[in-house]
Amino acid sequence: MSVTARHAEELQQGAHDLGVELTEQQQTQLLGYLALLIKWNKAYNLTAVRDPDEMVSRHLLDSLSVVPFVAEAGDNWLDVGSGGGMPGIPLAILFPERRFTLLDSNGKKTRFLTQVKLELKLANLEVIHSRVEAFTPERPFNGICSRAFSSLDDFANWTRHLGDGHTRWLAMKGVHPDDELQALPADFSLTATQVLKVPGCQGQRHLLILRRSV
Structure with missing residues (x-):
C-alpha cells in the first residue's frame, strides 16, 4: 500500500487541528517520510503500527503534537531512542533552521534514518548509531525528547550527561505515568504536564517536561 490522497488530506486537516500550518x-x-516508513517497515519492523492507515495519526500527527513545546526551546535537539524517527524527523521537517540529532542503538533503524535524511534532503538532521550512555556530544543539547523510549527514571539517568540546567527534557507518554514520577532522580523535577490531543488517536497522550538542577 502506498501513500494516498486520503493520507494527505488527513495530515493537512490533522495538522490544522493541532494549530500547525x-x-x-x-x-x-x-508524506515522503510516510512512504519510506511504509516501504521499509515491511522488512525492517521499524514500528509496531503495521497499518499505513493508522500511521498518519499515530506517527505523524502524534509527533507534530509537541511542536509548540519544541518551538519554545533552543536550536539544538536530541531525539533519543528515535527508532523509526518519531518525533525527530517530523520536527526536523517543521524546523529546518534547527539541528536535530537522532540517536538509536539499532543499526537497521539508523540505516533507515540515514536513508530518510538523504532522500528528503534534511541537511539539519544528524543520525547517530550508539547506545545513549556512550554518546558524548560536543555541547549540551537545548532539548532532549523521547517517545515510548523508557521509564522516566531511565530516560533521566541515561541522558543526564547530554544536557545541563538550561536543557528541557520532553517525554512523550500514553497514560499519565504517576509511578514513574515517584521514581524520578532527585536532581530532576517535573516543570509541566500537558495533555496532548492528537487527531485520530483514541488513547491518552501526555507530554512531561523535565528540568535538571545542576
Whole structure:
C-alpha cells in the first residue's frame, strides 16, 4: 500500500487541528517520510503500527503534537531512542533552521534514518548509531525528547550527561505515568504536564517536561 490522497488530506486537516500550518514543501516531505516508513517497515519492523492507515495519526500527527513545546526551546535537539524517527524527523521537517540529532542503538533503524535524511534532503538532521550512555556530544543539547523510549527514571539517568540546567527534557507518554514520577532522580523535577490531543488517536497522550538542577 502506498501513500494516498486520503493520507494527505488527513495530515493537512490533522495538522490544522493541532494549530500547525504546513507549507507545501513540509507536507510533501512528511508524506515522503510516510512512504519510506511504509516501504521499509515491511522488512525492517521499524514500528509496531503495521497499518499505513493508522500511521498518519499515530506517527505523524502524534509527533507534530509537541511542536509548540519544541518551538519554545533552543536550536539544538536530541531525539533519543528515535527508532523509526518519531518525533525527530517530523520536527526536523517543521524546523529546518534547527539541528536535530537522532540517536538509536539499532543499526537497521539508523540505516533507515540515514536513508530518510538523504532522500528528503534534511541537511539539519544528524543520525547517530550508539547506545545513549556512550554518546558524548560536543555541547549540551537545548532539548532532549523521547517517545515510548523508557521509564522516566531511565530516560533521566541515561541522558543526564547530554544536557545541563538550561536543557528541557520532553517525554512523550500514553497514560499519565504517576509511578514513574515517584521514581524520578532527585536532581530532576517535573516543570509541566500537558495533555496532548492528537487527531485520530483514541488513547491518552501526555507530554512531561523535565528540568535538571545542576
